[in-house]
Amino acid sequence: MYSIAELETFLAIIKHQGVVNAAKQLRLSPATVSHRLNKLEQHLGTTLLFRDSRTLTLSPAGSTFRERVEHILEALYDAEHEIGARGSAVSGLLRVTMPPWVFSQFVMPNLSQFEQAHPQLALDFLINDQFVNIVEGAQDVAIRVGQLADSGLLARKLCDNHRILCAAPSYITRYGMPDNINELQNHFFVCLPWQREFKLKEPNGRTVHFNAKTRFTISNSDNMTSAALAGHGIAVKSHIAIRDNLKRGELVPIIPGCLESDDAPIWFVRPQHSLKTRKAEAFYEFMKALFENRG
Structure with missing residues (x-):
């Protein structure tokens, strides 16, 4: 009969796309991992994985077996979680x-x-x-x-959670508060590099594509918030991320509800x-x- 260790090793080889990678993750030697897979295939009398030097592919039997093994092990782990079969310590x-x-x-x-x-x-x-x-x-x-x-x-x-446009009072004092999405074209934004284009929603429900005007972009959301707090521009932020800043008046909402897809x-x-x-x-x-x- 095959062991739980062999089943876990089989799934690890699939997840990490190869014996060597699986061995690293399991902290075992590649020989041990390969041996476990061979034993499993011998016991089942079929090939589970087609493998060469570059690729690894599940056989039809391997694909079916993987689905069954996942359900079996998950049920086992759930049972162990309930009764503490592996002891109280999570490691x-x-x-x-x-x-x-x-x-x-x-x-x-x-x-x-x-x-x-x-x-x-x-x-x-x-x-x-x-x-x-x-x-x-x-x-x-x-x-x-x-x-x-x-x-x-x-x-x-x-x-x-939902996303909003926001800016610091110092930015509003300098550039004014935009009253509608058309006025946003005249404002500067601080945003992530891949966040410069997004959709806005007009009062009539029509969606428009918007390209944010930026002086700079920042590839870190924490630093982006710092830039907005310093008055460098308008930011698109998760409400939950800046809720305390809003309460303290350090940031203020800009045209609430104007983002076409604000649910986050x-x-x-x-x-x-x-x-x-x-x-x-x-x-x-x-x-x-x-x-x-x-x-």
Whole structure:
């Protein structure tokens, strides 16, 4: 009979696209990983993976077997999570990617609580505003903001959120408050490099494409907020990210409701074909508590 370790190794080879990469992630030798796969194929009497020096492809039998294995292991992990079959301590390494503002405003101030609750769990953070393919990037989970266009992701909403245009009072004093979207053409924006073009909504519901006029762009959402606070221009920001700034009057809304697509929920996502592990669930519960009642 094949072992759980062999099943986990089989899925790791698929996820990381090869024996060598899987061995690195599992902290095993390539020979051990290859041996486990060979034993599994011998037991089943079929080829699960077609592999050469460059590519790895699931056989028809391998594709069917993968689906069954994922369900079996996930059910097993769920059962272990409920009864604590692996003990009370959550351990291992969890790779997480998220935007800078989520990390700096929510995670970092509360990280010590998570560390105290799970001292044997190591976290590897990839902090980035750019889209990160969590499958190709070998990330276990991601925190995403906005409407999800990704296929192959399992998503759970952490909270509701929406985007707004905003600026500092010092900017408004210098350049004036725009009353409609046509007047935005005369204003400067601070934005992420890939955020210069977006859609605006006129009062009659008509959608117009808008190209923001910028003096500079910034590839970090935290620094973009700092630039807006310093009066360098109008910014498109998640409301939840600047809620305290709005309350203190450090930023003011610009033409509320003018963004064509302002709905931007906060999501906890993981790959469709990854397994729900105790470490991922522990981090989900942590993030869920951070965003509770914040939408």
